[in-house]
Each structure stands twice: as structure tokens, then as C-alpha cells.
Amino acid sequence: MNHLKKYRTLFVVTIGFMLSVGLCLSVLYVYHTDATTGVIYEVEPNNSSEEATTNMVYEGFNQYGTFYGDDMVDYWKLNIERATKINIFLDQIPKESNYNLYLYPEHSDTFIWKSEEEENAYELGTGIDVQAGVYDIVVVFEEGESVKQNYLLRYRDVEKVVWPVPDSTVISDYFLSRGGAHQGVDISWAGTFPLVQADLSGCMNAPCRSGNDIVSAFSGTVSNMYQNDTSGSVVEIESSIQGDTLLASYHHVFRSHVAIGDVVHAGDRIAVMGNTGHTIGMTGVHLHMELRKNGVLIDPLTYISPPTDD
Numbered sequence: 429m430n431h432l433k434k435y436r437t438l439f440v441v442t443i444g445f446m447l448s449v450g451l452c453l454s455v456l457y458v459y460h461t462d463a464t465t466g467v468i469y470e471v472e473p474n475n476s477s478e479e480a481t482t483n484m485v486y487e488g489f490n491q492y493g494t495f496y497g498d499d500m501v502d503y504w505k506l507n508i509e510r511a512t513k514i515n516i517f518l519d520q521i522p523k524e525s526n527y528n529l530y531l532y533p534e535h536s537d538t539f540i541w542k543s544e545e546e547e548n549a550y551e552l553g554t555g556i557d558v559q560a561g562v563y564d565i566v567v568v569f570e571e572g573e574s575v576k577q578n579y580l581l582r583y584r585d586v587e588k589v590v591w592p593v594p595d596s597t598v599i600s601d602y603f604l605s606r607g608g609a610h611q612g613v614d615i616s617w618a619g620t621f622p623l624v625q626a627d628l629s630g631c632m633n634a635p636c637r638s639g640n641d642i643v644s645a646f647s648g649t650v651s652n653m654y655q656n657d658t659s660g661s662v663v664e665i666e667s668s669i670q671g672d673t674l675l676a677s678y679h680h681v682f683r684s685h686v687a688i689g690d691v692v693h694a695g696d697r698i699a700v701m702g703n704t705g706h707t708i709g710m711t712g713v714h715l716h717m718e719l720r721k722n723g724v725l726i727d728p729l730t731y732i733s734p735p736t737d738d
């Protein structure tokens with residue numbers, strides 16, 4: 429019996445210790461900040477606009493919130509740096525429940541946008557016009573099963589523009605070079621030497637090699653994908669930025685990660701750089717990017733610019 433008691437005490441102490449560690453870790457998790465991406469998780473409670481933290485920053489998405497059993501309203505802050513359009517998502521909510529979102533300018537009693545009833549399955553709002561400033565996002569539990577529930581709130585700035593090769597800023601050729609014949613901008617690979625893929629066909633004057641990841645410069649829809657001897661594998665993405673239709677095409681890609689019809693957001697990985705088609709030199713791994721604004725070919729560098737170290 430003494431032995432049993434001893435073991436039971438040891439067991440209780442061990443479990444107690446594990447629970448304490450777990451609790452500390454969850455507190456750390458709640459306060460976790462990712463400095464590189466600007467993603468900051470919710471700090472509970474935020475039952476009022478005053479309690480909500482102004483940490484849904486410009487780059488932020490994938491913000492996690494928790495509804496507790498009797499928690500019917502949750503507040504978030506959204507800091508918009510410039511006039512743009514945003515999409516707002518709400519996800520990971522029980523199917524039978526009804527949550528709605530309201531978007532208020534800070535210190536205002538009048539919301540500028542409200543999600544549609546019973547539409548809260550995935551993407552709630554698309555193309556919502558916002559001016560620069562701080563907004564309150566209010567998530568209201570309307571009806572359904574009131575249980576402790578983690579949900580996901582995120583937003584995307586759909587007019588955001590990003591440099592298409594995060595790991596390389598090397599511009600190897602410019603728009604209208606080669607006596608006006610060059611219809612885009614070339615960004616060459618950087619970093620480790622590209623992988624040789626001798627079994628892949630489609631590279632006209634060198635073995636096929638892969639390079640850096642290519643991300644979409646704009647939010648939009650994959651409108652076409654094709655392959656030819658000159659451009660190799662090409663991904664085309666159509667976007668709408670400040671009322672203009674932009675058609676961006678990414679050439680010579682080694683491998684694409686999208687399909688026609690896919691909706692992509694600026695910064696989403698769409699392909700891997702390559703040297704498919706006709707490229708110059710023995711390696712030739714680069715991104716050739718073209719941009720058409722309302723059907724007219726323009727210099728992509730009027731929209732995109734390499735990130736600077738500051």
C-alpha cells in the first residue's frame with residue numbers, strides 16, 4: 429500500500445508538473461510574435477475595441493482567435509497603411525454555427541462592411557474598399573452551438589504588389605533591351621547552383637535546371653498556362669489593380685505550382701524558376717516576366733521593384 433501511495437504521489441506530481449509546463453507553453457503561444465512576417469496571434473481577452481491589440485499589421489494574415497463558451501463577440505484591430513482593397517476570411521468554425529463579421533473605422537459607430545448571413549464558410553468578403561487607417565473587425569457569434577471554439581481570421585491586401593523572386597534581386601536584362609526586342613524584365617537566380625534535371629525535356633539549348641521560387645507579384649487568377657520553344661513553360665496571371673487589368677506572365681519556369689483558374693494572392697508561390705524554352709548561356713536559369721496593362725505591353729519595373737535592405 430505504501431508503495432502504491434508513493435507511486436500515486438509521484439504520478440500526481442509528474443502530471444501536475446507537465447500541466448504547468450503545458451500552461452506556460454500555451455501562454456507563450458498566445459503571446460507569440462513572428463517578427464519576420466508580422467504575424468501576431470491574438471492576446472485574449474479582447475472583448476472590447478479597447479482591449480483589442482492593433483497588431484493585425486499590413487503584412488499580417490492567418491490570425492487565430494478563440495471563442496470561449498460565453499464569449500459572443502470578439503474584437504480585432506486592422507491597421508491599413510494605404511488605400512487598397514482587402515479580402516477577409518473566417519474559417520475553422522462549426523458548420524452549424526453562424527458567425528458574422530463587421531468592419532468599423534476605429535471610433536466609429538457605423539460599420540462600412542458586414543458579412544452576408546450564412547455565408548461564413550470560407551471567404552467572407554472580397555474586394556472591400558478601405559482607406560488608410562485603423563479599423564475594428566468585430567466577430568459576432570449569432571447563433572448555433574456555443575462552445576469553446578478556435579477560429580481563424582485572416583485578411584489579404586489584394587492590391588499589394590510584391591517582388592516575384594524573394595531570394596534574388598539580380599536583374600540581368602531590362603525591358604526593350606536588345607534593340608527593343610526584349611519584351612520583359614529578366615531576374616536571374618541566386619544562391620545555390622541550380623539542380624540539373626537531365627530527364628526533363630523542353631530546354632532548347634542547355635540541360636534543364638531549376639532555380640529560386642517564383643511568387644505572384646499581384647493577387648489575381650491564373651488565366652493561362654502554356655509551353656513553347658521560345659518561352660518554355662509560362663504561367664499567366666490576370667489581376668485588377670486600381671481599376672486597371674494587369675496580365676503578368678512568368679516565362680521559362682521549371683515547374684509550376686498552380687493550375688488555370690486558381691486564385692492566387694500576391695506573394696503566393698506559383699512556380700520554380702528554370703531555363704525551359706530558349707535561354708541564353710549554358711545555364712540560363714532566370715525568370716522572364718512580362719506585363720500587359722489593359723492589353724498594352726509595359727515595363728514590369730513600373731509596378732515591381734527589388735526589395736532593399738533597410
Ligand SMILES: [Zn+2]
Pocket residue numbers: 601610612613614715716717
Ligand atoms: Zn527576358
